[in-house]
Amino acid sequence: MSEQNRQVMIDSLPEDQLQESNYRLETTDVPSPGGGQVLCRTLVLTVGAGTRAGLQGSASYAGAPKVNIVMNGSGVARVEHSNSDQFKPGDLVICPSGWQDYSVHDPAALSPVTDDIDPAHYLGALGTNGLTAYFGLFNVGNMKEGDTVLVSAAAGSVGHLVGQMAKIKGGRAVGITSTSEKCSLLTSQLGYDAAVSYKSPDCRADLKEACPNGVDIYFDNTGGDILEMALRRMNDHSRIVCCGVVSQYDTSNPAGGPRGIPGLLVNKRIRMEGFLVFDFAASYGKARDQMKSWIIDGQLNPLNDEFDGLEKAPAAFVDMLAGGNVGTRMIRVAD
Amino acid sequence: MSEQNRQVMIDSLPEDQLQESNYRLETTDVPSPGGGQVLCRTLVLTVGAGTRAGLQGSASYAGAPKVNIVMNGSGVARVEHSNSDQFKPGDLVICPSGWQDYSVHDPAALSPVTDDIDPAHYLGALGTNGLTAYFGLFNVGNMKEGDTVLVSAAAGSVGHLVGQMAKIKGGRAVGITSTSEKCSLLTSQLGYDAAVSYKSPDCRADLKEACPNGVDIYFDNTGGDILEMALRRMNDHSRIVCCGVVSQYDTSNPAGGPRGIPGLLVNKRIRMEGFLVFDFAASYGKARDQMKSWIIDGQLNPLNDEFDGLEKAPAAFVDMLAGGNVGTRMIRVAD
Numbered sequence: 318m319s320e321q322n323r324q325v326m327i328d329s330l331p332e333d334q335l336q337e338s339n340y341r342l343e344t345t346d347v348p349s350p351g352g353g354q355v356l357c358r359t360l361v362l363t364v365g366a367g368t369r370a371g372l373q374g375s376a377s378y379a380g381a382p383k384v385n386i387v388m389n390g391s392g393v394a395r396v397e398h399s400n401s402d403q404f405k406p407g408d409l410v411i412c413p414s415g416w417q418d419y420s421v422h423d424p425a426a427l428s429p430v431t432d433d434i435d436p437a438h439y440l441g442a443l444g445t446n447g448l449t450a451y452f453g454l455f456n457v458g459n460m461k462e463g464d465t466v467l468v469s470a471a472a473g474s475v476g477h478l479v480g481q482m483a484k485i486k487g488g489r490a491v492g493i494t495s496t497s498e499k500c501s502l503l504t505s506q507l508g509y510d511a512a513v514s515y516k517s518p519d520c521r522a523d524l525k526e527a528c529p530n531g532v533d534i535y536f537d538n539t540g541g542d543i544l545e546m547a548l549r550r551m552n553d554h555s556r557i558v559c560c561g562v563v564s565q566y567d568t569s570n571p572a573g574g575p576r577g578i579p580g581l582l583v584n585k586r587i588r589m590e591g592f593l594v595f596d597f598a599a600s601y602g603k604a605r606d607q608m609k610s611w612i613i614d615g616q617l618n619p620l621n622d623e624f625d626g627l628e629k630a631p632a633a634f635v636d637m638l639a640g641g642n643v644g645t646r647m648i649r650v651a652d
Numbered sequence: 653m654s655e656q657n658r659q660v661m662i663d664s665l666p667e668d669q670l671q672e673s674n675y676r677l678e679t680t681d682v683p684s685p686g687g688g689q690v691l692c693r694t695l696v697l698t699v700g701a702g703t704r705a706g707l708q709g710s711a712s713y714a715g716a717p718k719v720n721i722v723m724n725g726s727g728v729a730r731v732e733h734s735n736s737d738q739f740k741p742g743d744l745v746i747c748p749s750g751w752q753d754y755s756v757h758d759p760a761a762l763s764p765v766t767d768d769i770d771p772a773h774y775l776g777a778l779g780t781n782g783l784t785a786y787f788g789l790f791n792v793g794n795m796k797e798g799d800t801v802l803v804s805a806a807a808g809s810v811g812h813l814v815g816q817m818a819k820i821k822g823g824r825a826v827g828i829t830s831t832s833e834k835c836s837l838l839t840s841q842l843g844y845d846a847a848v849s850y851k852s853p854d855c856r857a858d859l860k861e862a863c864p865n866g867v868d869i870y871f872d873n874t875g876g877d878i879l880e881m882a883l884r885r886m887n888d889h890s891r892i893v894c895c896g897v898v899s900q901y902d903t904s905n906p907a908g909g910p911r912g913i914p915g916l917l918v919n920k921r922i923r924m925e926g927f928l929v930f931d932f933a934a935s936y937g938k939a940r941d942q943m944k945s946w947i948i949d950g951q952l953n954p955l956n957d958e959f960d961g962l963e964k965a966p967a968a969f970v971d972m973l974a975g976g977n978v979g980t981r982m983i984r985v986a987d
Contacts, residue, residue: 540914559914574909579875579894582926589924591917 322347324387325416325630335638340388340631348421355404355422357394359414359627362648363440364390364634365474388416388630391444392650393436404429411439416630418650434609441645442478442612442619443605445594449560450478450536451604452597455486457590458534458558462487465528467547469493469515470538470563474645477507479536481617484508488534491527493543495640502643507618515543524550531555539563545575551587559591563638620644657682659722660751660965670973675723675966683756690739690757692729694749697962697983698775699725699969700809723751723965726779727985728771739764746774751965753985769944776980777813777947777954778940780929784895785813785871786939787932790821792925793869793893797822800863802882804828804850805873805898809980812842814871816952819843823869826862828878830975837978842953850878859885866890874898880910886922894926898973955979 321344328341350356392414396404403424404410410427414420430436434443441447453475454460466483470476471492480490480503492503492512500512511527513520524546531552537544540562551557582589597604611617622644624633630648637646656679663676685691727749731739738759739745745762749755765771769778776782788810789795801818805811806827815825815838827838827847835847846862848855859881866887872879875897886892917924932939946952957979959968965983972981 537914544914545909557914559917562915562918574880574911574913576909578909578913579872579879579892579924579926580897582894582924583897583928584926586926586928586931588926589914589917591914591919591921591923593918593921596921 320347321345322417322419323627324418325627327384327386327388329384335635337631337635342628347419350398350400350421353401353423355396355401355410355424355427356398357410357412357414357420357422357427358397359392359394359418359420359650360409360652361437361440361623362390362392362414362416362627362630362650363444363446363474364630364637364646364648365445390414390416390630391440393430393440394420403427409436411436411444416627416648418627434612437621437647438609438612438619440647441474441621442608442617446474446645447478447608447619448597448601448604449594450475450482451608452594452600453536453558453560453592454479454482454534456597457592458536458556460486460488460534463489464533465489465491465530465552466534466536467491467493467524467528467532467550468536468538469543469547470561470640471503471509471512472499472507472643473538473563474642475560476536476538477503477620477644478617480507480509482611483534484510485611485616489530491524491532493524493539493547499643507620515546521546521549534558536560541575545577548575548577548581548587551581551585553585555585555587557587557589559589622646624648626650655682656680657752657754658962659753660962662719662721662723664719670970672966672970677963682754685733685735685756688736688758690731690736690745690759690762691733692745692747692749692755692757692762693732694727694729694753694755694962694985695744695987696772696775696958697725697727697749697751697965697985698779698781698809699965699972699981699983700780725749725751725965726775728765728775729755738762744771746771746779751962751983753962769947772956772982773944773947773954775982776809776956777943777952781809781980782813782943782954783932783936783939784929785810785817786943787929787935788871788893788895788927789814789817789869791932792927793871793891795821795823795869798824799868800824800826800865800887801869801871802826802828802859802863802867802885803871803873804878804882805896805975806838806844806847807834807842807978808873808898809977810895811871811873812838812955812979813952815842815844817946818869819845820946820951824865826859826867828859828874828882834978842955850881856881856884869893871895876910880912883910883912883916883922886916886920889921890923892922892924894924957981959983961985 324343396408401424409430412427466488468476468479472494483490490509492509503509503512513523532550533555535547536558538561622642627650659678731743736759744765747762801823803811803814807829818825825844827844838844838847848858867885869891870882871893873896957977962985
């Protein structure tokens with residue numbers, strides 16, 4: 318047990334693109350759990366694009382931004398000391414650890430992790446990312462066998478799972494991503510039928526070719542110009558699942574909306590619907606069971622993309638916002 | 653029976669705003685019905701904003717635009733001569749007459765009109781406008797008792813019916829329109845609880861005050877800046893019914909999309925859905941019966957806004973696109 322607690326603090330709110338210098342590392346004493354509480358040692362952290370929205374001046378679902386607090390985030394942790402009879406030292410749990418070595422929680426904040434699968438999956442496919450992919454595709458998008466499912470940020474933490482789930486259910490999966498290297502990854506390792514780089518000068522033609530029967534579901538993780546391009550490919554009575562707006566998070570001055578809205582929605586009778594995964598909390602258990610069985614039988618292959626060391630968390634986050642990640646970006650804090 | 657057939661022809665496609673000079677009046681012989689066909693005398697025509705979309709360079713649901721054809725439109729007509737045993741001279745029908753005195757149709761194109769209500773209602777509340785209001789509000793918007801229903805172009809052919817239907821079903825109706833005169837009309841004659849002029853410099857504050865509990869359904873007839881303003885007032889899990897885009901029809905260069913899409917859709921879990929009334933054709937009969945009973949018992953008061961004379965049709969259309977109409981714009985062609 319380390320004798321000190323390293324903490325990544327929010328030093329300043331980003332004015333435009335997030336910088337590593339928006340954070341500072343501090344060292345304090347390891348906290349002591351109070352009556353009934355549990356002391357947790359962070360093992361692995363995850364960072365997600367949605368977290369960036371919480372640093373914008375306007376409040377989002379992530380709450381209003383503040384400085385001089387420990388950066389928020391979820392982690393897999395090991396119980397180090399327990400004043401609760403619900404947990405004992407050595408138990409593995411998921412908790413809202415924040416970006417720090419040690420954190421203290423009431424038992425209600427901890428989710429025990431079963432040992433039949435790598436616990437890091439509980440931060441990825443079995444965590445918010447996987448649940449977001451699952452409920453977005455099946456409940457909001459109402460995906461049916463044979464649907465063409467187009468996904469933006471397709472190599473990202475949510476997107477790389479959406480395409481695989483679309484394939485499991487008998488759809489055609491087409492991904493939009495940043496580079497030709499990521500396009501190759503999508504089609505060679507992640508089950509996508511086709512992939513398009515939005516940075517290609519021919520991306521509109523590429524997308525048309527990749528979707529010969531149009532698009533039935535567009536799972537939108539980006540908004541912006543990519544949404545505008547996808548709109549042109551939507552079929553009559555198709556669905557746009559609005560999951561995230563990563564193109565707009567990393568700025569203090571979000572751009573205008575996509576042209577063609579609402580005109581194309583009318584002409585093509587498109588349903589465009591935003592969702593937050595938290596609204597589906599009552600069904601998490603069933604979805605997790607389904608995804609876990611897909612992982613265990615090899616149908617679903619979650620990618621974890623790790624940085625090593627708590628002090629690397631800001632760099633890992635900045636790099637992820639710039640599109641550097643493939644799969645779920647994680648930070649390994651301790652063994 | 654007039655011995656000639658006056659026809660309003662599309663002379664040129666509008667380059668920006670529609671002008672009366674985009675049309676020309678021609679006079680030809682009265683057409684002769686073929687075997688099994690019916691000759692109809694147009695009595696009343698209606699013009700709708702959706703028709704404008706059909707004159708834009710890009711094809712819409714109204715089809716690709718053409719010149720040197722009779723302007724399309726629906727009318728109430730009287731059968732003058734019939735070679736079909738389904739109709740006899742003197743019968744009143746609704747038909748795709750176009751903007752002309754006489755037209756010839758197969759019987760399948762004619763809908764007989766019952767005589768228990770002013771037949772002009774079949775071009776308004778019992779025609780496409782009323783059906784659009786009905787299915788948009790109840791089927792797409794899924795309106796519930798107690799909902800706040802916000803309507804743009806609220807004094808228009810569809811909008812003036814949406815507000816009244818929202819009231820019939822126990823909602824709060826708030827209208828957005830162009831002038832303070834129209835605002836007064838909405839609240840004094842058309843049952844709206846509150847009305848806001850989008851031309852007021854305080855329109856955002858006015859809208860906030862008019863919707864103290866936020867907006868559950870926004871029935872959007874305009875798109876553009878008004879949609880962007882309405883987006884800020886939407887409640888969690890609210891619905892935007894995308895019915896029309898009148899702000900963008902009367903131009904060859906539609907503007908950018910509303911800011912806040914898709915970000916606000918995600919944060920507020922908004923469903924935004926476009927529709928075309930034709931998709932509900934199988935349920936027209938039931939909806940017409942309901943609306944007819946509302947008209948007969950005085951709960952629904954359709955407004956018809958008439959111009960006199962076929963030659964006035966272009967002026968009536970141009971004026972309507974500029975927001976000159978209240979209720980359903982109609983052109984009285986003959987008695």
